[in-house]
Amino acid sequence: MRAGTSLLEADGLVRRYAMRRGVFGREVEVRAVDRVSLRLERGRTLGLVGESGCGKSTAGRLVLGMEAPDEGSVSFDGKLLPPPRSAAWRAQRARMQMVFQDPLGALDRRLPIGAQVSEPLEIHGIGTPSERAGRVETLLRDVGLRPDQATRYPHELSGGQRQRAVLARALATSPDLLVCDEPISALDVSIQAQVLNLLVELQERFGTAMLFVSHDLRAVRQVSHRVAVMYLGRIIEEGEPDAVLHDPAHPYARALVSSIPHPGRGGQRIVLQGDPPNPADRPSGCSFHPRCPVASALCARESPALKPRPGDGRLVACHVAQGEVPAGSGLPELRKAA
Numbered sequence: 001m002r003a004g005t006s007l008l009e010a011d012g013l014v015r016r017y018a019m020r021r022g023v024f025g026r027e028v029e030v031r032a033v034d035r036v037s038l039r040l041e042r043g044r045t046l047g048l049v050g051e052s053g054c055g056k057s058t059a060g061r062l063v064l065g066m067e068a069p070d071e072g073s074v075s076f077d078g079k080l081l082p083p084p085r086s087a088a089w090r091a092q093r094a095r096m097q098m099v100f101q102d103p104l105g106a107l108d109r110r111l112p113i114g115a116q117v118s119e120p121l122e123i124h125g126i127g128t129p130s131e132r133a134g135r136v137e138t139l140l141r142d143v144g145l146r147p148d149q150a151t152r153y154p155h156e157l158s159g160g161q162r163q164r165a166v167l168a169r170a171l172a173t174s175p176d177l178l179v180c181d182e183p184i185s186a187l188d189v190s191i192q193a194q195v196l197n198l199l200v201e202l203q204e205r206f207g208t209a210m211l212f213v214s215h216d217l218r219a220v221r222q223v224s225h226r227v228a229v230m231y232l233g234r235i236i237e238e239g240e241p242d243a244v245l246h247d248p249a250h251p252y253a254r255a256l257v258s259s260i261p262h263p264g265r266g267g268q269r270i271v272l273q274g275d276p277p278n279p280a281d282r283p284s285g286c287s288f289h290p291r292c293p294v295a296s297a298l299c300a301r302e303s304p305a306l307k308p309r310p311g312d313g314r315l316v317a318c319h320v321a322q323g324e325v326p327a328g329s330g331l332p333e334l335r336k337a338a
Ligand SMILES: Nc1ncnc2c1ncn2[C@@H]1O[C@H](COP(=O)(O)OP(=O)(O)O)[C@@H](O)[C@H]1O
Pocket: 017, 018, 019, 030, 031, 032, 050, 051, 052, 053, 054, 055, 056, 057, 058, 059, 279
């Protein structure tokens, strides 16, 4: 273990995709991730939250080295990630695992659960066959499955049980980092809380660092030590989950937080004006300015950097929140729906 080095450091990541508009349309460039920097300490969970299409999954793939960034770099445990799919990258995968949204898609329908949980151990040459069998038993118990369920096939388990099996497999090699991309989104609402609780429990027990990617702010808050809010490929606010959720600084984060229903609390919902974000048609300046209730002229010209806000040091990318310009006028009023 090195002192002074974060487990994961991503600096200025940019990932562009070419996208064709319509059948005969010309190709346009989509910047799925646009100068994203992330830092994750050992044993901590960073929540990455934002609407669908804002670049969360792409950021997750870059961090795992499944894709190379067009710009920027990722270091894991103080070393640059090896090129995607190289032998060195494959070897390193024992230390970085992932869990996706759809457990059925992640599992092989033709193989019993136990064999699939054992697979990473075999791939990385860990243990003898009998040691691996013992490890599979322990892992199944760790995720709340019974060891006798090792012989079950994915379709014989419920959705929640399948995601537990996926987790057991991801944890088999005792990874330092787990990237969970919308791990509860495909599950029944009644099961979501159980799987979230399990994630928190496992994270605390094994000290696995986690990048938790979700569009669901409440889920992110429940599991994260830190949260980063994304909008159109960029992180626009970052801080402690309670601080960001109780007192969001960025106008977009405020709208996002206000959209969480609070049963019985009523509350004001901020309805965003303007078109939903389109990464193929990125506005000038701050990407959020056409929809922002407080944007001023500077916001249309200059993209704000993510930096500590004077006063409390909250990381925020907003000229207005930084006090660089007064809140603009003449833009659509902030409409508040009941
Ligand atoms: N492989 C790809 N090829 C082309 N465009 C992509 C690809 N992956 C993602 N994108 C685009 O990049 C943007 C961000 O996508 P994604 O990272 O999946 O967002 P999120 O996970 O937040 O929903 C979207 O506009 C998406 O259409």
